[in-house]
Amino acid sequence: MKLPEKVTIKEVGPRDGLQNEPHQVGTENKVAWINRLSDSGLSYIEVTSLVHPKWIPQLADAVEVLSSIDRKPGITYAALVPNMHGLRRALEGNVDEVSVFMSASESHNRNNINKSISDTLPVLKEVVTEAKAAGKTVRGYLSTVIACPYEGAVPAEQVKEISTRLFDMGIDELSLGETIGVAVPTEVERLLEQLLSEFSEERIAMHFHDTRGTALANISKALEMGIRTFDSALGGLGGCPYAKGASGNVATEDLVYMLEAMGIKTGVRLEGLIEAGELMESILGKPLNSRQMELYRKVERG
Numbered sequence: 001m002k003l004p005e006k007v008t009i010k011e012v013g014p015r016d017g018l019q020n021e022p023h024q025v026g027t028e029n030k031v032a033w034i035n036r037l038s039d040s041g042l043s044y045i046e047v048t049s050l051v052h053p054k055w056i057p058q059l060a061d062a063v064e065v066l067s068s069i070d071r072k073p074g075i076t077y078a079a080l081v082p083n084m085h086g087l088r089r090a091l092e093g094n095v096d097e098v099s100v101f102m103s104a105s106e107s108h109n110r111n112n113i114n115k116s117i118s119d120t121l122p123v124l125k126e127v128v129t130e131a132k133a134a135g136k137t138v139r140g141y142l143s144t145v146i147a148c149p150y151e152g153a154v155p156a157e158q159v160k161e162i163s164t165r166l167f168d169m170g171i172d173e174l175s176l177g178e179t180i181g182v183a184v185p186t187e188v189e190r191l192l193e194q195l196l197s198e199f200s201e202e203r204i205a206m207h208f209h210d211t212r213g214t215a216l217a218n219i220s221k222a223l224e225m226g227i228r229t230f231d232s233a234l235g236g237l238g239g240c241p242y243a244k245g246a247s248g249n250v251a252t253e254d255l256v257y258m259l260e261a262m263g264i265k266t267g268v269r270l271e272g273l274i275e276a277g278e279l280m281e282s283i284l285g286k287p288l289n290s291r292q293m294e295l296y297r298k299v300e301r302g
């Protein structure tokens with residue numbers, strides 16, 4: 001197995017994790033948590049989302065969070081942006097990178113964004129163009145790349161077609177989201193064979209959910225195929241509020257453990273993540289759902 005020397009981990013907990021968290025977290029606690037994440041060696045943190053607070057009340061303080069965190073040099077602080085209004089707010093919060101999002105399947109896109117795929121593309125194009133004009137890099141998220149909660153299997157050709165549209169708009173990187181956490185390595189291989197025939201592996205990231213315990217196996221397959229950027233959330237927080245049963249991003253600390261033990265550098269300190277995890281457990285008043293946090297609790301508390 002040919003492995004990369006290093007991998008970039010993109011921490012999405014403060015956005016993708018919290019947006020699915022029923023316990024309302026105060027602004028000061030979010031800021032303290034993000035600062036703790038910044039101390040762990042992560043080079044990328046998705047801080048918040050500028051969607052309308054009506055949809056995600058948890059992240060209504062997006063601009064305030066962006067303006068209040070300590071910015072460490074070398075870390076990219078990103079935010080999710082659905083439209084031009086969101087982009088203006090993100091720029092007001094001096095975001096480093098803008099993320100746009102849509103789904104590869106029609107019904108998930110309609111349920112998540114309230115628009116058809118063809119009506120979503122021009123909205124995203126305007127955001128990408130304006131964000132680039134403002135000097136920001138742009139990341140595209142594509143959800144349901146393997147399967148859709150409403151339609152079942154999503155053909156890889158369809159994923160490739162929409163990916164082409166997103167790259168044509170000018171996005172710098174595309175994150176492929178396995179939204180419902182059903183994928184297995186053979187499916188990841190089929191998907192990546194399609195996409196890597198068209199796009200460089202340097203511009204593709206993968207976003208796995210661990211709903212059925214297959215996330216690390218899928219990441220291992222993607223690594224083998226040349227992917228070097230992965231999304232994860234501290235403590236396995238998150239999921240998708242609109243996709244039933246879709247719980248849990250792959251946990252950052254479990255991913256860091258695996259990669260470092262494979263000899264792949266992540267730049268992230270496991271102890272730093274555990275510290276950030278402990279803080280989040282005290283804020284949420286519940287244990288976080290990762291193997292590393294579980295082990296830590298057992299060892300610490302006997």
Ligand code: MG
Nearest residue numbers: 016238239249
């Ligand atoms: Mg996710």
